[in-house]
Amino acid sequence: MAEVVLKKAEKVYPNGFKAVHGIDLHVKDGEFMVLVGPSGCAKSTTLRMIAGLEDITGGEIWIGDRCVNDIPPKDRGIAMVFQNYALYPHMTAYENMAFGLKFKKTPKDEIDARIKEAAKKLEITELLDRKPKEMSGGQRQRIAVGRAIVRKPDVFLFDEPLSNLDAKLRVSLRVEIKELHTQLKKEGSTATMIYVTHDQVEAMTMGDRICVLDYGRIMQVDTPLNLYHKPKNKFVASFIGAPTMNIMETELDKDEDKTFVKINDEVIYLEEDMAQKVDSYIGKRVYLGIRPEDINMVSSDDPVMENTITGEVLVVEQMGNEEIVYFGIDGNRYIARQTPDLNEDLSTGAKKRFHINMRKCHIFDFETEENIIL
Amino acid sequence: MIKSKDIKKNLTGYAFIMPQVILFLIFMVYPIIEGIRLSLYKINYKTETFVGLKNYRDLFNDPVFVKSTLNTIIFVVFIVGLTVAFGLFVASAVFDKDARYVSFIRGSYYIPVMVSMVVMSMVWNFLLNPANGLIPYLTQQAGFSSVNFLGNKAIVKPVIIFITFAINVGQAIILYIAAMIGIPNDLFEAAEVEGVSKFHIIRKILIPLVKPTTIYITIINIIAVLKIFVVIQLLTGGGPNNASSTLMYYLYNNAFKYNRLGVASAVGVIMFAITLLLSVPQLRAMFKED
Ligand SMILES: Nc1ncnc2c1ncn2[C@@H]1O[C@H](COP(=O)(O)OP(=O)(O)OP(=O)(O)O)[C@@H](O)[C@H]1O
Ligand SMILES: [Mg+2]
Numbered sequence: 001m002a003e004v005v006l007k008k009a010e011k012v013y014p015n016g017f018k019a020v021h022g023i024d025l026h027v028k029d030g031e032f033m034v035l036v037g038p039s040g041c042a043k044s045t046t047l048r049m050i051a052g053l054e055d056i057t058g059g060e061i062w063i064g065d066r067c068v069n070d071i072p073p074k075d076r077g078i079a080m081v082f083q084n085y086a087l088y089p090h091m092t093a094y095e096n097m098a099f100g101l102k103f104k105k106t107p108k109d110e111i112d113a114r115i116k117e118a119a120k121k122l123e124i125t126e127l128l129d130r131k132p133k134e135m136s137g138g139q140r141q142r143i144a145v146g147r148a149i150v151r152k153p154d155v156f157l158f159d160e161p162l163s164n165l166d167a168k169l170r171v172s173l174r175v176e177i178k179e180l181h182t183q184l185k186k187e188g189s190t191a192t193m194i195y196v197t198h199d200q201v202e203a204m205t206m207g208d209r210i211c212v213l214d215y216g217r218i219m220q221v222d223t224p225l226n227l228y229h230k231p232k233n234k235f236v237a238s239f240i241g242a243p244t245m246n247i248m249e250t251e252l253d254k255d256e257d258k259t260f261v262k263i264n265d266e267v268i269y270l271e272e273d274m275a276q277k278v279d280s281y282i283g284k285r286v287y288l289g290i291r292p293e294d295i296n297m298v299s300s301d302d303p304v305m306e307n308t309i310t311g312e313v314l315v316v317e318q319m320g321n322e323e324i325v326y327f328g329i330d331g332n333r334y335i336a337r338q339t340p341d342l343n344e345d346l347s348t349g350a351k352k353r354f355h356i357n358m359r360k361c362h363i364f365d366f367e368t369e370e371n372i373i374l
Numbered sequence: 375m376i377k378s379k380d381i382k383k384n385l386t387g388y389a390f391i392m393p394q395v396i397l398f399l400i401f402m403v404y405p406i407i408e409g410i411r412l413s414l415y416k417i418n419y420k421t422e423t424f425v426g427l428k429n430y431r432d433l434f435n436d437p438v439f440v441k442s443t444l445n446t447i448i449f450v451v452f453i454v455g456l457t458v459a460f461g462l463f464v465a466s467a468v469f470d471k472d473a474r475y476v477s478f479i480r481g482s483y484y485i486p487v488m489v490s491m492v493v494m495s496m497v498w499n500f501l502l503n504p505a506n507g508l509i510p511y512l513t514q515q516a517g518f519s520s521v522n523f524l525g526n527k528a529i530v531k532p533v534i535i536f537i538t539f540a541i542n543v544g545q546a547i548i549l550y551i552a553a554m555i556g557i558p559n560d561l562f563e564a565a566e567v568e569g570v571s572k573f574h575i576i577r578k579i580l581i582p583l584v585k586p587t588t589i590y591i592t593i594i595n596i597i598a599v600l601k602i603f604v605v606i607q608l609l610t611g612g613g614p615n616n617a618s619s620t621l622m623y624y625l626y627n628n629a630f631k632y633n634r635l636g637v638a639s640a641v642g643v644i645m646f647a648i649t650l651l652l653s654v655p656q657l658r659a660m661f662k663e664d
Contacts, residue, residue, distance in 0.1 A: 052562050074569030086560035090582045099578070100568025151568070 002064050002077065002154035002190040003029050004050060010058030011045055011216075011335035019045045020216045022059055022248035027194060032181050034207035035196045038239070042216040043196040044159055050194065051080050051157050063155060076155075079172045083160040085140040087132040093143045094128040097150050104151075111150075118149040121180065138169045145177070149184075162202065171204075178206050200240055204228070212236050234369040237289050237362055243324055243335045246290045247361075252363075253280045255277040261288055263331045266309045272360050277373045278363055287369070289362035297325060298353045299344060316346045329353065404645065412639035419633075429640040439641070441616050442624040449535060449602055449620065454595045456539045458588060461546030466576045467552035470562070480551060483544035494541050495608040502533070502609070524610050526616040534618050538605055542598070546591045553587040554580060586659070593656040597649050621645055 004027040011020035011350035019042045024027055027033040035043045048054040050061060054074035059069050068076050087096050094115060101111045122142045133141055141161055148156055158177075162170045175194075183265075197203055203210050204224045212219040212227065212235070216361040219233040231237035237245050250261040259275035259282065260267050270278070278286075298308055311327035311334060317338065325336045325346065345350075363373050401619040413424045414428055433439045468479050477497060486494055501509050513521055524535045557580070565575045579590075603622040606612055612619035612627070629638035 051563075051567060053566065078567065080561040080564065080567045082564060084558060084560055086558065086564040088561060090585075100565070100570065102570065103570050103574065115552075147564075210438055288521045 002028060002192045003062070004033075004155055004192060004194065006046075007061065007062070008059035009046070009049060009056055009061055011042070011049055011054060012057045017076070018216065020049070021300075023213075023216070025211055025218065027192060030185050030191055032178070032193045032195065032206060032208040034203040035194065035211045035213060036198065036200060036203035036207075036210055036239075037213035037219075039198055041213045043213055045216075046213070047080075047157050047159050047194060050155070051078055052076050054126075058080035066326045068168065077153055078155045078157055079151045080157040080159070081141070081144050081148050081161045083163055084301040085132070085137075085144045085164075086091075087140055087143055088145075088212045089132050089213045092129045092131055093124065093135070093146075096132070096143060097147045100147070100151060114150040114152070115146070116317065118146040121149070121183070122146050122176075129339055137165050139157045139171060139205050139325065141165065141173065154192060154195040156191070158193065160196055160198065162304065163197070164227070174202055174206055176218070200242065204240070210240075212239060213240075230374055231289075231362065232371055232374065234287055234289065234364040234371075237364070237371070238323045239293060243292050243337065246292065246295065247364075248288050248332065248334075249285065249366075250288050251285050252278055252283065254282050261286075263288075263309050268309070268356055268358060270361075274361070274363070274373050276356075281363075281365075281372065285366040286372070287364040287366060289364060291355055292324065292335040293295070294357040294360040295334065295336035295354050296338045296342065296357070297336060297341070298355050299341065300353075302353075305355055307358055308355050310351060310353050313348055313352055315348070325352075407640045409639045409646070410648070412636055413643045415636050417635040425636070429636045430644075432637060434643075438616050438619060439624055441611075442619040442621050445531065445618060446600060446602070446620045446622075448531060449538070450596055450599045452535045453539050453542065453602075454592055456535070457543050457546045457595050458591055460539070460543050461550050461591065462581065462584075462588075464543075464547050465550030465554055466580055469551045470559075476551065480548055483547045485544070486541045487544040487548075491541065491604040492608065495537075495605050498537050498605075499609055525614055527614050530610060530614065530618045534605060537609070538599065538602060541605075542595065546595070546650055549587055549591055550584060551610060553584045557583050567657045589655065589659065592651060598651050598654075600649060 004025075006023055006025040008022040008024060009020060010022045012018045023037075023046065035046060037043055044077070045054060046146075049056050050063070052068065052071065054070055060069055062068065063076055063078070087093075088099065091099060096120065097115045101114070106114075112271055115128070116125070119128055122145060124139065124142050124146060127135060127139055127143065132143070140177070141164075144161070144256070151309050161177075162173055165173065181191055181193055187358065195202075195206060197206075204227075209221060209223055210227055211221045214235050220227060220236045221232070222232075227236060227240045227318065231240065234247065238247055248263060250263060253260055253262065259270045259278065261270070262268070298305060309329060311329040314326040314328050316326070317324040321339070322337060323340045323346075327334055344350075361373075362371050365371060365372050412422075413416070414424060414426060414474045416425045416428070417423075441527070446529055464479070468476055487515075501507050502523045504510050504525065510521060510523065561579060562575060565579055570578070601622050602620050603626065606618055606620055607626070610618045612623050622645070623640045625645070626643040628634045628641065
């Protein structure tokens with residue numbers, strides 16, 4: 001069993017700065033948990049608390065069936081992969097991987113066997129007698145992952161391991177790490193992984209579950225799809241997803257039977273079931289959130305539909321398979337994402353109508369920023 | 375066209391380094407050549423007689439020269455060894471501590487380095503003065519018989535070694551701390567997670583990684599101690615019975631006391647050769663850099 005459980009874990013740095021505000025997190029055995037959030041939100045701090053590299057100033061951390069608050073890093077059954085690889089520069093790849101094992105009094109041939117096996121898994125066998133400076137960044141990070149694997153830890157901790165690599169390598173390595181996780185699990189080894197990143201694409205593609213942090217607090221812990229479709233609050237909604245969700249400040253209103261909001265005097269009606277959930281908010285200010293793919297340009301010859309807004313095209317990003325249209329309404333900028341329609345005139349300044357799919361919208365409380373339609 | 379322009383450009387460059395080159399030629403190269411020339415002459419005030427290698431032969435037959443050479447070697451070995459060992463020890467103990475604490479340590483070890491060697495020697499002279507010095511007084515209070523630290527053949531060398539080491543070590547500590555602070559912290563954390571003990575982290579990671587600094591400290595200290603003079607001149611005058619005489623001190627005596635300029639030059643040439651030889655690894659490392 002190698003679950004990792006944080007109970008009201010808290011970190012106050014010696015200078016008095018409270019980096020982690022009592023967070024509760026339950027990482028299940030064998031789970032791939034991603035910690036994600038903007039820079040400075042205490043992802044690293046949280047990971048380092050789990051590793052034991054930072055003291056915990058409040059709460060408890062459990063790994064398996066032990067409270068590890070007072071257990072030194074080496075006895076926590078963890079292995080860590082660092083952003084800057086942290087390979088010992090004066091040792092070869094092989095020595096780097098063997099170094100820690102020697103101090104655990106592992107027999108020589110056992111060390112050798114484990115390194116060979118890990119090297120095969122990571123396809124680094126030819127690199128074993130090279131020194132770090134004779135390798136590329138991607139190769140170094142593979143060695144660093146290998147160094148973690150040979151320890152056969154209960155929990156792998158990764159702190160932004162791919163952020164020093166170029167975009168292409170990042171994509172291929174993230175697939176490899178994910179595969180490694182699957183493979184280790186299949187082999188029956190405990191393969192709980194906690195992975196820190198500030199890149200939401202990495203988070204979405206790798207995590208079994210994702211924990212979104214902001215200012216040392218957990219915003220939401222859930223599967224990638226749930227985070228995307230059911231964000232608990234405005235922060236998660238705008239953090240997850242690229243391009244980001246459109247968020248507009250507006251007021252909920254009601255005529256005889258329908259609840260609506262107004263965007264620059266154009267009326268947008270809410271769906272019936274949603275309207276019921278927000279009944280108590282009528283007349284109050286709220287945030288309306290709509291993902292770019294739920295806003296679509298309406299071609300000029302379409303008959304007038306409900307729930308459209310008129311905006312002025314600012315910029316269009318052509319991806320080939322889709323286009324991202326930035327348009328402005330009354331000084332605010334919105335984003336629509338759609339399949340390209342080559343017949344449309346998308347030159348800057350063109351006035352266009354956009355349809356909003358209100359079935360997929362989110363409404364957030366103006367004060368608490370909680371999602372009120374969940 | 376282009377060529378003459380290039381030459382012009384280069385000329386400007388040479389013009390800029392010219393002052394430095396001239397000074398270097400006058401104050402470094404010329405004295406070295408002149409020293410080599412003088413070492414082949416017997417010099418008597420105004421007359422110079424060519425004697426070939428006789429000065430060198432005489433040197434090796436002079437027991438004081440042999441003793442001075444041996445003393446110098448002993449000083450170099452012990453002072454450099456102690457400086458490197460203690461420098462490593464202190465630096466590795468403090469480099470990762472609170473920054474304020476580190477600067478305090480740095481400051482306190484650096485003060486003797488900043489104060490001139492003459493002043494430090496005089497301070498030690500006061501401290502060790504057998505008549506009213508603090509240290510002899512304390513040893514006496516502690517129940518030992520009165521010790522003449524600088525007048526005793528058996529202990530004068532250790533005392534000189536200790537004093538020079540104490541004055542010098544600050545620089546080594548500073549250099550080591552700087553080198554160690556430059557090592558990325560995650561290396562130590564990786565080792566900590568892997569269960570490597572503090573002792574082995576220092577031995578297997580820290581010390582190998584500051585090897586360039588160790589080489590540098592070793593060489594500059596060897597060169598400095600080879601030329602050790604001020605401490606000897608001010609504390610012991612080479613005594614007792616030449617027990618603390620060094621090459622430099624011997625050179626000084628020959629040049630300015632016994633008026634044997636040729637012999638003194640020969641000593642100078644020998645020291646220059648040794649220094650040059652010892653600098654080879656350092657120079658090589660420096661040139662390899664680019
Ligand atoms: N040693 C420290 N002393 C005081 N404050 C610190 C210390 N280390 C980090 N902090 C603060 O704690 C907060 C969280 O830092 P942390 O390094 O965990 O952020 P992060 O989420 O990993 O950011 P990034 O994505 O930039 O790596 C930051 O505001 C940071 O300034
Ligand atoms: Mg970080």
